[in-house]
Amino acid sequence: MGFGFLHRHRGSTAYLLLAPGMLFLVVFFLVPLGFLAYQSLESGSIDFGYAFTWAWDNYSSAITGYGTQFKRSFAYAGIATAIALLVSYPVAYWIAFRGGRWKNLLLLCIVAPFFVTYLIRTLAWQTILSDDGLIVRTLTDMHILSPGGRLLATGTAVVAGITYNFLPFMALPLYVSLEQIDQTLIEAAEDLYASKWTAFFRVTFPLSLPGVVAGTLLTFIPAAGDFINAQLLGSTTNHMIGNVINSKYNELIDYPAAAAMSFILMAIILALVLIYARAVGSEKLTG
């Protein structure tokens, strides 16, 4: 066998390089999805075991029984994604255009929260938002929060946690696309008498759209399936579909219901991504 990786040519070498990794992904990613699909159509109980019966009603009862949690998941994820975009765009812009030699250090600051274990980060927010914490006390003093009002165990806390936890997923793609913009294009717009704002909305922002698209998807998808924030920062009235899947699978051992919900979750995410891709132009997805 020739080790012909130096030339772009057809041959068995490509497949030999691909084989181990792709085999792993097929066996431990694609095949499991098949098993999950199979399981979603099983019926039975923990005591007597589950058997495949084309039980489509797992799907219909998931939607009728847990429609609220589905809606809540996408609402929370949508709000958190929108906030993350608005909050991190100016910062990504600032680093890309004014960062100078501090760029790398500032980017490090953006990914730094990643290096504190996810659960510990979320527990820290529990401390910050707790009833006798500084934020609740200040907001109560300012009469924004009524006396005895809480932040912890509310939807606000869950959305705040999700926003914070997935911020780097939003900020980094935004930075990458802003960084790549040819500055002379913006100068050209200004030479042609565009105001700073016009130049931004007509030149800079459209050119940064690939980053906006990548960032919103990278934030929205994990956010919609999250259950840690709702578990640690919310109450049962804030539970998302992830909490339901988790408890069905790991606590109630109701595998078929959990499997059906997983597929509904994936289907809705896929549908939303496709609608979104259509709205912004599909070439932006790959660009």
Place this chain on the structure above:
Amino acid sequence: MTSVAAEAGRTRPNALSRAWAFVLRHVLTVYSLLFFVYLMLPIAVVIAFSFNHPTGRFNYTWRGFTWDNWLHWNAVPGIQSAITLSLEIALFASIVATALGTLIALALVRYGFRGRGTTNLIIFLPLSTPEIVLGASLATLFLHSASYGLSIPFGFWTILIAHIMFCISFAVVTVKARLIGFDRHLEEAAMDLGANEWTTFIKVTLPLIAPAILAALLLCFAISVDDFVVTYFNAGNQVTFPIFVWGAARVATPPQINVIGTAIFGIAVTLMLINVFIQNRRSKQA
């Protein structure tokens, strides 16, 4: 006089817009600095509370400074074995995933082959699947494995397989990015000088993509150590550090959790700072 006034009148909008730009620039700077304060707030809390001396089971309110938690970081039963397991898994998972991912990246960048689109799709899909679905589907495979005469009990190996699975795509993306911007002339030069393809790969290609391979290793390591959801579904009765934290969050949060969190953060940031420092020096030299 009049000409001076006229000149002042003409320069005025210019000065105004410059002043406006000045304000705007500083608004942006101030805002960005506030943003970083917000980003660092929970981290500061984690670090501060690693020195707390809590009276109850939970570590939520400040009771006083102590070094005890750091000196007795493994005083909580189970915490040391949880960390050991997390580090073992992360070490093996990052090495295997990076090796597999590098090979895939080489094939994708260097070869034309049938099924490129499908390959790209299979690599992209795990990145865009919610973790809970990844975890549940893999656990379902292991649950069903017994009925195919191939019993895989939940434990070390199932966790390791899960971590390799979700790390591969990250490794591919990281190494691929480096390979695309790669100067092929260096390899051609080596071959012109009589090196065969294997020698060229070892002596030229590998050293050039080594930074990307190292980056992939570190990224996979970081993702693996941090993972909770997929691990939780596939761990059986094994306890990794995030699973330990999850269990603790329900009954008691010893400050030692913050000690470990701070230590992981400190090591990761130090490594990143060294990397930033080296990059800055390189770009100065170039």
